[in-house]
Amino acid sequence: MVIMSDQLIWTCGKPNIALHLRDREAGFGKAPAYRRNCRMWRTLICDKSSVYKKTWSLTSKNRIYYIGDRLYLDDFRTCYSLNGLHAMPTIVYTNPDKSHTYKLEANLHCSAELNILPMVDGEHRPYVLGLTKCQNLIRIDLQTGQILKKIYLGHHHLCLKYMYLNWDVFQERAVVCSTQSKSAEGMMKSFVLFSVFPLEVIGHLTVTQQVFGADICNANVSDGMLIVMHRNDRVRMYNLDKIINEQNMKFRQRLGEVSQTTSTGTCSSSSGAVGSFPTGIPADIHITDRLHPLRDRLRLMACLLSGKHSEN
Incomplete structure:
Protein backbone atom coordinates (compact mmCIF):
# COMPACT_ATOMS: atom_id res chain seq x y z
CA MET A 1 0.00 0.00 0.00
CA VAL A 2 1.44 3.32 -1.13
CA ILE A 3 0.83 6.28 1.21
CA MET A 4 1.01 9.65 -0.48
CA SER A 5 2.15 12.64 1.54
CA ASP A 6 -0.15 15.60 2.11
CA GLN A 7 2.03 17.82 -0.08
CA LEU A 8 2.08 15.30 -2.94
CA ILE A 9 -1.71 14.97 -2.92
CA TRP A 10 -2.09 18.71 -3.50
CA THR A 11 0.71 19.09 -6.05
CA CYS A 12 0.07 16.17 -8.40
CA GLY A 13 -2.34 17.92 -10.75
CA LYS A 14 -5.97 17.96 -9.61
CA PRO A 15 -6.25 17.28 -5.84
CA ASN A 16 -7.85 13.98 -4.93
CA ILE A 17 -10.34 14.58 -2.10
CA ALA A 18 -10.74 10.86 -1.42
CA LEU A 19 -7.00 10.48 -0.79
CA HIS A 20 -7.00 13.58 1.36
CA LEU A 21 -9.86 12.27 3.52
CA ARG A 22 -8.05 8.95 3.91
CA ASP A 23 -4.84 10.59 5.03
CA ARG A 24 -6.69 12.93 7.40
CA GLU A 25 -8.37 9.96 9.06
CA ALA A 26 -5.03 8.15 9.39
CA GLY A 27 -3.38 11.25 10.85
CA PHE A 28 -0.81 11.81 8.09
CA GLY A 29 0.39 15.30 7.21
CA LYS A 30 1.41 18.27 9.30
CA ALA A 31 -1.32 20.74 8.33
CA PRO A 32 -3.91 21.54 11.05
CA ALA A 33 -7.34 19.98 10.61
CA TYR A 34 -9.00 23.36 10.10
CA ARG A 35 -6.67 24.28 7.20
CA ARG A 36 -7.06 20.87 5.61
CA ASN A 37 -10.85 21.12 5.77
CA CYS A 38 -10.78 24.59 4.22
CA ARG A 39 -8.60 23.34 1.37
CA MET A 40 -11.01 20.51 0.66
CA TRP A 41 -13.98 22.89 0.61
CA ARG A 42 -12.12 25.28 -1.66
CA THR A 43 -11.26 22.43 -4.04
CA LEU A 44 -14.86 21.25 -4.26
CA ILE A 45 -16.45 24.72 -4.57
CA CYS A 46 -13.93 26.23 -7.01
CA ASP A 47 -13.88 23.23 -9.34
CA LYS A 48 -15.13 24.59 -12.67
CA SER A 49 -16.48 21.21 -13.68
CA SER A 50 -18.79 21.04 -10.65
CA VAL A 51 -22.49 21.66 -11.23
CA TYR A 52 -24.73 22.88 -8.39
CA LYS A 53 -28.48 22.93 -8.16
CA LYS A 54 -30.81 24.32 -5.55
CA THR A 55 -32.31 21.52 -3.47
CA TRP A 56 -33.86 23.25 -0.43
CA SER A 57 -34.25 26.70 1.07
CA LEU A 58 -35.83 28.25 4.13
CA THR A 59 -36.70 31.84 5.01
CA SER A 60 -37.94 33.37 8.23
CA LYS A 61 -38.73 36.86 9.47
CA ASN A 62 -37.31 35.94 12.89
CA ARG A 63 -33.99 34.42 13.87
CA ILE A 64 -33.05 30.90 12.77
CA TYR A 65 -31.05 28.97 15.38
CA TYR A 66 -28.67 26.12 14.56
CA ILE A 67 -28.04 23.70 17.45
CA GLY A 68 -26.48 20.32 16.81
CA ASP A 69 -27.88 19.02 13.51
CA ARG A 70 -31.17 20.91 13.77
CA LEU A 71 -32.63 24.25 12.75
CA TYR A 72 -35.08 26.04 15.08
CA LEU A 73 -37.52 28.72 13.94
CA ASP A 74 -40.31 30.84 15.40
CA ASP A 75 -38.70 31.06 18.86
CA PHE A 76 -38.12 27.26 18.94
CA ARG A 77 -41.72 26.38 18.04
CA THR A 78 -40.62 24.72 14.77
CA CYS A 79 -37.71 22.33 14.28
CA TYR A 80 -36.03 20.87 11.18
CA SER A 81 -33.54 18.00 11.14
CA LEU A 82 -30.74 18.46 8.60
CA ASN A 83 -30.28 14.66 8.33
CA GLY A 84 -33.86 13.81 7.54
CA LEU A 85 -35.65 11.74 4.95
CA HIS A 86 -33.60 11.17 1.75
CA ALA A 87 -30.73 13.14 3.35
CA MET A 88 -32.82 16.31 3.13
CA PRO A 89 -33.94 18.70 5.90
CA THR A 90 -37.12 17.28 7.40
CA ILE A 91 -39.51 18.86 9.86
CA VAL A 92 -39.33 17.23 13.30
CA TYR A 93 -42.11 19.12 15.02
CA THR A 94 -44.17 22.24 14.73
CA ASN A 95 -46.07 23.52 17.71
CA PRO A 96 -49.45 24.96 16.71
CA ASP A 97 -50.50 25.29 20.37
CA LYS A 98 -51.44 28.94 20.84
CA SER A 99 -52.00 28.64 24.58
CA HIS A 100 -48.33 29.51 25.12
CA THR A 101 -47.96 32.65 23.06
CA TYR A 102 -44.66 34.33 23.81
Missing part, protein backbone atom coordinates in the same frame (compact mmCIF):
# COMPACT_ATOMS: atom_id res chain seq x y z
CA LYS A 103 -41.88 36.34 22.24
CA LEU A 104 -38.32 35.75 23.41
CA GLU A 105 -36.12 38.64 24.48
CA ALA A 106 -33.09 36.37 25.01
CA ASN A 107 -32.26 32.68 25.31
CA LEU A 108 -29.53 30.28 26.43
CA HIS A 109 -28.82 26.75 25.25
CA CYS A 110 -28.39 24.51 28.30
CA SER A 111 -26.72 21.13 27.85
CA ALA A 112 -25.75 18.87 30.76
CA GLU A 113 -22.48 16.96 30.83
CA LEU A 114 -22.49 13.17 30.61
CA ASN A 115 -21.35 12.77 34.22
CA ILE A 116 -24.58 14.36 35.50
CA LEU A 117 -27.01 11.68 36.64
CA PRO A 118 -30.54 11.71 35.17
CA MET A 119 -32.88 13.92 37.15
CA VAL A 120 -36.62 13.93 37.61
CA ASP A 121 -38.88 15.12 34.80
CA GLY A 122 -36.07 14.74 32.27
CA GLU A 123 -34.24 17.83 33.56
CA HIS A 124 -30.94 16.35 32.37
CA ARG A 125 -32.04 16.67 28.74
CA PRO A 126 -30.79 19.62 26.65
CA TYR A 127 -33.18 22.56 26.67
CA VAL A 128 -33.45 26.25 25.87
CA LEU A 129 -33.90 28.73 28.67
CA GLY A 130 -35.85 31.67 27.28
CA LEU A 131 -36.76 35.10 28.67
CA THR A 132 -40.09 36.34 27.33
CA LYS A 133 -41.42 39.86 26.96
CA CYS A 134 -44.11 39.17 29.56
CA GLN A 135 -41.40 38.67 32.23
CA ASN A 136 -41.49 34.87 32.24
CA LEU A 137 -38.54 32.50 32.22
CA ILE A 138 -39.48 29.39 30.25
CA ARG A 139 -37.78 26.03 29.77
CA ILE A 140 -38.28 24.67 26.24
CA ASP A 141 -37.55 21.01 25.53
CA LEU A 142 -35.40 20.74 22.39
CA GLN A 143 -36.74 17.25 21.63
CA THR A 144 -40.43 18.19 21.49
CA GLY A 145 -40.62 21.99 21.60
CA GLN A 146 -42.94 21.85 24.62
CA ILE A 147 -42.69 24.29 27.52
CA LEU A 148 -41.72 22.15 30.51
CA LYS A 149 -41.55 24.95 33.09
CA LYS A 150 -42.66 28.56 33.29
CA ILE A 151 -41.35 30.93 35.96
CA TYR A 152 -42.84 34.36 36.49
CA LEU A 153 -40.13 36.84 37.47
CA GLY A 154 -42.49 39.61 38.56
CA HIS A 155 -42.63 43.38 38.18
CA HIS A 156 -40.88 44.32 41.39
CA HIS A 157 -40.52 47.94 40.43
CA LEU A 158 -42.29 50.11 37.92
CA CYS A 159 -39.00 51.36 36.47
CA LEU A 160 -37.37 47.93 36.10
CA LYS A 161 -37.93 45.37 33.37
CA TYR A 162 -36.07 42.11 32.83
CA MET A 163 -34.58 42.09 29.34
CA TYR A 164 -31.21 40.30 29.49
CA LEU A 165 -30.29 36.65 30.05
CA ASN A 166 -26.63 35.66 30.30
CA TRP A 167 -24.29 33.08 31.77
CA ASP A 168 -22.74 33.76 35.16
CA VAL A 169 -20.97 30.38 35.25
CA PHE A 170 -21.18 28.62 31.87
CA GLN A 171 -23.69 25.73 31.85
CA GLU A 172 -24.04 26.01 35.64
CA ARG A 173 -25.58 29.33 36.64
CA ALA A 174 -27.66 31.77 34.59
CA VAL A 175 -28.51 35.36 35.51
CA VAL A 176 -31.51 37.45 34.48
CA CYS A 177 -30.67 41.15 34.39
CA SER A 178 -33.06 44.09 34.43
CA THR A 179 -32.80 47.45 32.74
CA GLN A 180 -31.28 50.38 34.62
CA SER A 181 -33.42 52.54 36.86
CA LYS A 182 -32.98 55.96 38.43
CA SER A 183 -35.80 55.92 40.91
CA ALA A 184 -36.20 57.91 44.07
CA GLU A 185 -35.58 54.76 46.13
CA GLY A 186 -32.07 54.48 44.67
CA MET A 187 -32.61 51.09 43.03
CA MET A 188 -30.18 50.75 40.13
CA LYS A 189 -30.44 47.19 38.78
CA SER A 190 -31.96 43.84 39.69
CA PHE A 191 -30.45 40.37 39.18
CA VAL A 192 -32.07 36.94 39.55
CA LEU A 193 -29.74 33.92 39.66
CA PHE A 194 -30.74 30.41 38.60
CA SER A 195 -29.03 27.02 38.55
CA VAL A 196 -29.70 25.29 35.22
CA PHE A 197 -29.36 21.61 36.21
CA PRO A 198 -31.84 21.37 37.82
CA LEU A 199 -33.59 24.65 37.07
CA GLU A 200 -33.97 26.30 40.48
CA VAL A 201 -33.80 29.82 41.82
CA ILE A 202 -30.61 30.71 43.74
CA GLY A 203 -31.35 34.26 44.78
CA HIS A 204 -32.57 37.71 43.84
CA LEU A 205 -30.47 40.77 44.61
CA THR A 206 -30.68 44.46 43.79
CA VAL A 207 -27.90 47.02 43.35
CA THR A 208 -28.79 50.26 45.13
CA GLN A 209 -27.16 53.66 45.49
CA GLN A 210 -27.48 53.47 49.27
CA VAL A 211 -24.98 50.58 49.39
CA PHE A 212 -22.69 51.13 46.40
CA GLY A 213 -22.73 54.93 46.26
CA ALA A 214 -24.64 57.63 44.41
CA ASP A 215 -22.06 57.69 41.58
CA ILE A 216 -22.76 54.18 40.22
CA CYS A 217 -23.65 54.16 36.53
CA ASN A 218 -23.98 50.45 35.74
CA ALA A 219 -23.65 46.94 37.15
CA ASN A 220 -23.31 43.42 35.80
CA VAL A 221 -22.84 39.81 36.94
CA SER A 222 -20.25 37.59 35.24
CA ASP A 223 -17.82 34.78 36.12
CA GLY A 224 -18.89 34.64 39.76
CA MET A 225 -18.43 38.36 40.30
CA LEU A 226 -20.67 41.37 40.81
CA ILE A 227 -19.13 44.16 38.73
CA VAL A 228 -20.13 47.71 39.64
CA MET A 229 -19.10 50.68 37.48
CA HIS A 230 -18.88 54.26 38.75
CA ARG A 231 -18.92 57.60 36.94
CA ASN A 232 -15.33 58.43 37.94
CA ASP A 233 -14.03 55.57 35.75
CA ARG A 234 -13.74 53.32 38.78
CA VAL A 235 -14.70 49.63 38.51
CA ARG A 236 -15.22 47.50 41.62
CA MET A 237 -15.59 43.70 41.53
CA TYR A 238 -17.16 41.71 44.37
CA ASN A 239 -17.26 37.99 45.12
CA LEU A 240 -20.82 36.95 44.23
CA ASP A 241 -20.70 33.63 46.11
CA LYS A 242 -19.71 35.48 49.27
CA ILE A 243 -22.63 37.87 48.84
CA ILE A 244 -25.06 34.97 48.40
CA ASN A 245 -23.82 32.75 51.23
CA GLU A 246 -23.25 35.32 53.97
CA GLN A 247 -25.75 37.12 56.17
CA ASN A 248 -27.14 38.97 53.13
CA MET A 249 -29.36 35.97 52.32
CA LYS A 250 -32.41 36.72 54.47
CA PHE A 251 -34.35 33.57 53.60
CA ARG A 252 -34.24 30.56 51.28
CA GLN A 253 -36.88 30.00 48.61
CA ARG A 254 -37.75 27.26 46.15
CA LEU A 255 -39.95 27.36 43.08
CA GLY A 256 -43.55 26.43 43.85
CA GLU A 257 -43.28 26.94 47.59
CA VAL A 258 -45.22 29.63 49.45
CA SER A 259 -43.19 32.82 49.59
CA GLN A 260 -42.08 34.04 53.00
CA THR A 261 -42.35 37.65 51.87
CA THR A 262 -43.49 39.35 48.70
CA SER A 263 -42.59 42.89 49.64
CA THR A 264 -39.97 44.18 47.21
CA GLY A 265 -39.11 47.82 46.65
CA THR A 266 -42.34 49.77 46.51
CA CYS A 267 -44.49 46.80 45.49
CA SER A 268 -46.28 44.40 47.80
CA SER A 269 -48.65 41.59 46.97
CA SER A 270 -50.53 38.85 48.75
CA SER A 271 -48.74 35.65 49.69
CA GLY A 272 -48.30 33.23 46.82
CA ALA A 273 -46.04 30.57 45.32
CA VAL A 274 -42.53 31.50 44.28
CA GLY A 275 -42.26 31.79 40.50
CA SER A 276 -46.00 32.16 39.87
CA PHE A 277 -48.16 35.21 39.20
CA PRO A 278 -48.37 37.67 40.93
CA THR A 279 -45.63 36.81 43.43
CA GLY A 280 -42.72 36.27 41.05
CA ILE A 281 -39.27 35.93 42.62
CA PRO A 282 -39.04 37.97 45.85
CA ALA A 283 -35.77 39.70 46.67
CA ASP A 284 -34.14 37.47 49.28
CA ILE A 285 -30.63 38.99 49.18
CA HIS A 286 -30.54 42.36 50.96
CA ILE A 287 -27.17 44.12 51.04
CA THR A 288 -27.18 46.74 53.77
CA ASP A 289 -23.48 47.25 54.62
CA ARG A 290 -20.56 48.30 52.49
CA LEU A 291 -18.83 45.36 50.80
CA HIS A 292 -15.10 44.79 50.44
CA PRO A 293 -14.25 44.54 46.73
CA LEU A 294 -11.97 41.89 45.25
CA ARG A 295 -10.61 44.46 42.82
CA ASP A 296 -10.76 48.24 42.76
CA ARG A 297 -9.53 49.65 39.49
CA LEU A 298 -9.34 53.37 38.73
CA ARG A 299 -9.49 54.40 35.10
CA LEU A 300 -9.44 50.74 34.11
CA MET A 301 -9.83 51.22 30.37
CA ALA A 302 -7.13 53.90 30.20
CA CYS A 303 -4.74 51.60 32.07
CA LEU A 304 -5.46 48.69 29.74
CA LEU A 305 -4.99 50.78 26.62
CA SER A 306 -1.69 52.23 27.85
CA GLY A 307 -0.41 48.89 29.10
CA LYS A 308 -0.06 50.16 32.68
CA HIS A 309 -1.64 48.87 35.87
CA SER A 310 -2.66 51.13 38.74
CA GLU A 311 -4.45 50.07 41.87
CA ASN A 312 -6.16 52.48 44.22
